[in-house]
Amino acid sequence: MTRPGRKRGKTREYDSPVFFPSLIARLPYPSATVQRAVGVASVVAMGGIGVTGSVVRVTGSGLGCPTWPQCVPGSLVPVDHPGIHAVNQWIEFSNRMLTGAVIVVAALAVITAWRILLDHPERRRLVRLAWTMPGGVVLQAVIGGMTVLAKLEWWTVAIHFLASTPLIWLAVLLLKAFNEGDEPARPLVPSSGRKILVVLTVLMWAVLIAGTTVTGAGPHGGDANTHRLDAPIENLAQAHGGLLVAYLIVLAVFGLQLLRAGAPKGVWQRYAWVWAVALAQGVIGIVQYALGVPEAMVSFHVLGSALVIVVTATLWTGTRDRGPAVSLVPAPPAERELAATS
Numbered sequence: 341m342t343r344p345g346r347k348r349g350k351t352r353e354y355d356s357p358v359f360f361p362s363l364i365a366r367l368p369y370p371s372a373t374v375q376r377a378v379g380v381a382s383v384v385a386m387g388g389i390g391v392t393g394s395v396v397r398v399t400g401s402g403l404g405c406p407t408w409p410q411c412v413p414g415s416l417v418p419v420d421h422p423g424i425h426a427v428n429q430w431i432e433f434s435n436r437m438l439t440g441a442v443i444v445v446a447a448l449a450v451i452t453a454w455r456i457l458l459d460h461p462e463r464r465r466l467v468r469l470a471w472t473m474p475g476g477v478v479l480q481a482v483i484g485g486m487t488v489l490a491k492l493e494w495w496t497v498a499i500h501f502l503a504s505t506p507l508i509w510l511a512v513l514l515l516k517a518f519n520e521g522d523e524p525a526r527p528l529v530p531s532s533g534r535k536i537l538v539v540l541t542v543l544m545w546a547v548l549i550a551g552t553t554v555t556g557a558g559p560h561g562g563d564a565n566t567h568r569l570d571a572p573i574e575n576l577a578q579a580h581g582g583l584l585v586a587y588l589i590v591l592a593v594f595g596l597q598l599l600r601a602g603a604p605k606g607v608w609q610r611y612a613w614v615w616a617v618a619l620a621q622g623v624i625g626i627v628q629y630a631l632g633v634p635e636a637m638v639s640f641h642v643l644g645s646a647l648v649i650v651v652t653a654t655l656w657t658g659t660r661d662r663g664p665a666v667s668l669v670p671a672p673p674a675e676r677e678l679a680a681t682s
Contacts, residue, residue, distance in 0.1 A: 361458060369459060369670040370452045378445075378452045379515030382473055385445040386507040387646035388438075389480060393501065394642040396435045398635035402492045402562025404432030408485035411436075439481055446473035449514060459671040465522055466667070469514040476507040492566040494556030498549075501642075505548055508646055512653035521663030528607055529659045533597035537656060540594060543587040544652050548645060550580040558633055577629055584622055591615065603659075610658040614651045621648055 370378070396402055404424060405411035411433050412421045418429035453470035457463050483503050487496040527534055554576045556569035569576075595611060603611075621644035628637040 361454070364451060364454050365458050367451070367455050370455055372668040375452060375456070375518040375668065376515070378449055379511075379518045381445045382449050382511040382514055383508065383650060385442045386473070386476075386504065386511040387643075387650065389442060389477075389504045389507070390501055390646055391639060391643050392435050392438055393504075394639045396432055397497070397562040398560045398638045399428065399431055400560075400563060401428040401431035401435075402497075402566070403488065404428035404430070405436065405488065408488045436484075439477065439484075443474060443477050446477050449473045453514075456667045460667040462522055463667050466514075466517045469510060469517050472510045473507070473514070476503075476510065480504055480507065492562045494561065494567060494569045497562065498552035498556055501552055501555075502548065505545070505645075505649055508649045509653045512650055513657060516654075516657040519665050519668075520661075521666055523661075523663035525660040525662055527660050529597060529603055530601050533594060533601060534659065536590060536594045536597055537659060540587065540590045541652060541656065543583060543590055544648060547580065547583045547587055547648075550576070550583050551645065554580050555638075560633065560635065560638055581622075581625070584618070584625070588618060588622075591618065607655075607658050610651070610655040614648075614655050617644070617647045617651045620644065 396404075404427075405418070406424065407413055410416050411418050411429065412424070418426065418433050420426070421429070449470040450467075450473065453463070453467045457467050480500070480503050483496075483500050487493075487500045490496045529537075553569060553571070554573060557571050557573040557576055558568075561568055591611075591614060598607060598611060621641070624637065624641050624644050628634070628641055631637065
C-alpha cells in the first residue's frame with residue numbers, strides 16, 4: 341500500500357516541485373557569455389520600460405488605448421474608435437506589446453539562474469535576484485493599467501515611472517551576481533564611505549522623485565485633457581536641480597573617501613562613470629528646460645535617468661567583494677550528482 345496522497349512510481353516526477361527542475365536540468369549549462377548576455381539584457385529591458393513610456397507620453401498617446409487590459413472596449417487590439425487617432429492607438433499598443441518582450445527577458449533570467457542553481461546549490465541569492473525581474477514587470481504592468489484607468493493623472497504617471505527604477509537597480513545587482521560569488525560581502529571602502537554611498541543613493545531617488553513633479557506640471561501629460569500638477573514649474577525645476585547639486589556634492593565627498601582609503605582601480609573607474617553620466621544628465625536637463633521641453637529631449641532625459649541609476653548601482657556593487665564566481669562553468673559530475681541527491 342501507499343500512503344494517502346502519495347503517487348506511485350514515475351508519476352511522481354511530474355509533480356511541480358520535481359518536474360520543472362528536471363525540465364530545466366535538460367537545458368545546456370549557460371556559459372559565462374550567456375550569463376553576462378542575460379544580465380545585460382535585463383538591465384537594458386528594465387531601463388527601456390521608462391524610455392518607451394516617455395515616447396508614449398510626449399506623443400500624446402497615453403490614452404490611445406483608453407482602457408486596460410483591452411485597448412478599446414471589446415477589443416484587445418487597436419480598431420477604429422471615435423475621437424482616437426489610429427497613430428496614437430498603435431503607439432500605445434506597441435508599448436504594451438513591448439512589455440511582453442520584457443517578460444521574456446525576465447523569464448530567461450529566472451531560467452538561467454535556476455539552471456545554474458541545479459549545478460551550484462549555493463547560488464540561491466542569484467535565483468532570488470532573478471525572480472525580482474518577472475515579479476517587478478508584472479507589478480509594473482498592473483500599475484500601468486491603473487494609470488490608464490485613472491486617465492493619466494500626473495501622480496499615477498509618476499508612480500508608474502518610479503516603479504521601474506528599483507527594477508533597473510535590481511537588474512544591475514543581478515548582472516553583478518552572475519559574475520561574483522556568494523561569500524559575505526567584504527567592503528572595499530571604509531564604513532564611513534559606505535554610509536556616504538547610502539546617502540548618495542537616497543539622494544539619487546530624491547532627484548528622480550522631484551523630476552516626476554516637474555514632469556507632472558510640464559506640457560507633456562500623455563493626453564491633451566489629462567490633469568496637470570498645479571504648481572509653478574520654475575520652483576519645481578529649481579528643487580529638482582538643487583537635489584542634483586546635492587547629489588554631486590555627496591559624490592565629491594565620496595571621492596575623497598576613496599582617495600583616503602586607496603580604493604582599487606575598478607572602484608575609481610565606476611566612480612568616474614557616475615560623474616560622467618550625472619553631469620551629462622544635468623546638461624540635458626538644463627538644455628531641455630531652456631528650449632521649452634521639446635519632445636525628443638524628454639526621452640533623452642528619461643534615458644539619462646535610467647543611466648544614472650545604472651552607474652550608481654554599479655558603483656554600489658563595486659565597493660564590495662563577494663569572492664570569485666564559481667558558477668561560470670558547470671559543476672564536476674561528482675558534485676552535480678551529490679547536489680541532485682541532497
